Amino acid sequence: MLNYRNELDKMPSYDGVEKDYRIKMNANESTMNLPPTVEERVMNRLALVTLNRYPNEEYYSLTNQLAKNFGVESNQVILGGGSSEIIEKVFHAFGGAGRKIVYPQPSFSMYKIYAKAAEAEGIPFALNDKFDLDVDAFIKTVQETGANLAVVCNPNNPTGNALTVAQIEKIVASIDCAFLVDEAYVEFYGQSAVKLVGKYRNLMIARTFSKAYGLAGARVGYMIAQSEVTRMVNKTFMPYHMNKLSLVAADIVYQMRDEFVPRIQMMIAERKRMATRLKELGGMEIFPSETNFLLIRLEEAAALREYLERLDIGIRYFSSGAAGLENCLRISMGTRTENDEVFAAIKNFSEGIR
Ligand SMILES: Cc1ncc(COP(=O)(O)O)c(C=O)c1O
Numbered sequence: 001m002l003n004y005r006n007e008l009d010k011m012p013s014y015d016g017v018e019k020d021y022r023i024k025m026n027a028n029e030s031t032m033n034l035p036p037t038v039e040e041r042v043m044n045r046l047a048l049v050t051l052n053r054y055p056n057e058e059y060y061s062l063t064n065q066l067a068k069n070f071g072v073e074s075n076q077v078i079l080g081g082g083s084s085e086i087i088e089k090v091f092h093a094f095g096g097a098g099r100k101i102v103y104p105q106p107s108f109s110m111y112k113i114y115a116k117a118a119e120a121e122g123i124p125f126a127l128n129d130k131f132d133l134d135v136d137a138f139i140k141t142v143q144e145t146g147a148n149l150a151v152v153c154n155p156n157n158p159t160g161n162a163l164t165v166a167q168i169e170k171i172v173a174s175i176d177c178a179f180l181v182d183e184a185y186v187e188f189y190g191q192s193a194v195k196l197v198g199k200y201r202n203l204m205i206a207r208t209f210s211k212a213y214g215l216a217g218a219r220v221g222y223m224i225a226q227s228e229v230t231r232m233v234n235k236t237f238m239p240y241h242m243n244k245l246s247l248v249a250a251d252i253v254y255q256m257r258d259e260f261v262p263r264i265q266m267m268i269a270e271r272k273r274m275a276t277r278l279k280e281l282g283g284m285e286i287f288p289s290e291t292n293f294l295l296i297r298l299e300e301a302a303a304l305r306e307y308l309e310r311l312d313i314g315i316r317y318f319s320s321g322a323a324g325l326e327n328c329l330r331i332s333m334g335t336r337t338e339n340d341e342v343f344a345a346i347k348n349f350s351e352g353i354r
Pocket of ligand 1: 083
């Protein structure tokens with residue numbers, strides 16, 4: 001008899017479809033591998049890695065670099081296997097039986113799962129029909145439920161829109177409990193709440209190398225908070241949880257982050273160009289986005305997804321089970337050529353049905 005932990009069978013699974021499409025626009029990754037100059041330096045550095053030793057120096061080299069850039073102490077930085085691990089550990093640190101975690105809905109679908117894994121009660125806070133977060137109502141919900149942890153995703157995945165730093169500050173200043181801001185897409189937005197960390201002891205910022213820095217395959221994320229918080233959250237990690245190969249790759253990428261600026265700007269420009277073209281095409285709603293993806297809504301979403309699938313183009317479809325996202329599709333930005341091909345396919349599809 002396989003006697004699993006209580007409730008494991010009821011645990012929802014991540015609903016993303018993992019498949020290597022010809023044009024892959026379903027996971028908000030960077031469509032391009034590292035810039036060649038960065039890749040060369042990473043490869044040269046990897047050749048020097050001492051795999052027989054646990055990672056120490058490499059961990060501290062990256063945390064020191066991040067700390068220096070953000071003007072914080074290195075003990076205010078925690079690294080994780082993607083920001084996924086960071087978020088999961090934060091939920092673990094503030095969760096537990098009988099405790100509550102408030103997060104927006106629709107938002108990153110893993111919050112619900114991490115809350116459950118932490119045996120906490122997940123309390124989804126509904127965004128309005130434009131996907132905006134009513135800041136005062138959110139604060140009220142956090143206070144009235146006596147939540148132990150509140151989370152926002154800024155800019156928000158999968159809706160694409162963002163809160164201002166002033167709105168984030170209003171939330172963090174008004175609630176007593178821990179507050180996690182998931183900034184996975186912030187490089188495409190340019191407005192980070194990191195600068196508030198010195199002022200608020202309940203604030204944690206999670207960021208990642210997976211999106212703007214094209215390192216989704218290396219799994220490296222980080223969190224910045226006051227040292228009192230990082231000291232406690234650190235207790236939830238295994239020793240040596242990061243591997244050296246990923247650490248040195250992220251270390252070089254971060255040293256050479258200026259090389260990524262043109263492609264971040266290109267993704268923003270492509271997102272604007274695609275939004276304009278899709279709006280002109282008509283027959284669908286295009287939501288404002290500050291990220292590397294667009295969320296669209298059209299009645300024929302399921303059929304469009306299937307049509308694109310047949311062309312080996314992967315986009316993210318939200319089934320009717322995803323609250324607030326009925327008939328929505330999320331399209332990550334690709335290169336100009338990829339975007340042109342996807343746009344042409346959507347246009348063909350639209351002309352076929354109208
Ligand atoms: C909002 C948000 N947070 C966190 C993550 C996790 O990313 P990673 O673990 O690759 O850093 C994702 C990935 O899609 C995301 O969309």
